[in-house]
Amino acid sequence: MNRRFITPLALLAVLSLVVTGLYLVPAAAQDDMTQLRPEALAPLTRPAALFKHDEHNEKAKLDDCIICHHSGANGVITPDESSEGTDCAECHSVAGGKNQTPLRRAYHRQCIDCHKEKGSGPTYCSGCHDKRRP
Structure with a gap:
């Protein structure tokens, strides 16, 4: 794969994980x-x-x-x-x-x-x- 394509894709994957983590932390705190x-x-x-x-x-x-x-x-x-x-x-x-x-x-x-x-x-x-x- 092209390096130009991997960097934005990796950035998008990391951003998705961060957003998902921010969503799940308050849900777990309410248990x-x-x-x-x-x-x-x-x-x-x-x-x-x-x-x-x-x-x-x-x-x-x-x-x-x-x-x-x-x-x-x-x-x-x-x-x-x-x-x-x-x-x-x-x-x-x-x-x-x-x-x-x-x-x-x-x-x-x-x-x-x-x-x-x-x-x-x-x-x-x-x-x-x-x-x-x-």
Whole structure:
């Protein structure tokens, strides 16, 4: 092959790899990202909260799942049982009920109350629900 032809072709191949790499890095970084978007709360007035579970727990020095994934019935939390792996909406209905915290309030209280108690983390709407994000 002609050297004039190989150089632009090689440049195009390298450029393609760089562009592909730039596209894949953010996608891989979102593997740990969870959208807290229960369908029960639709229609949403703000974007879903994005939550990096492992990064959050490492930064907050949380190693006991029960701290966030509580369990219990009739408004009484069972301190030694975890609800890990169970959607909040399975126990909290949208409207709530007798001895039951409504779903939206349960989400907000779980996060905001802990942030206030620890003096760290967002305690206002746009801290978790960023309208600039789709």
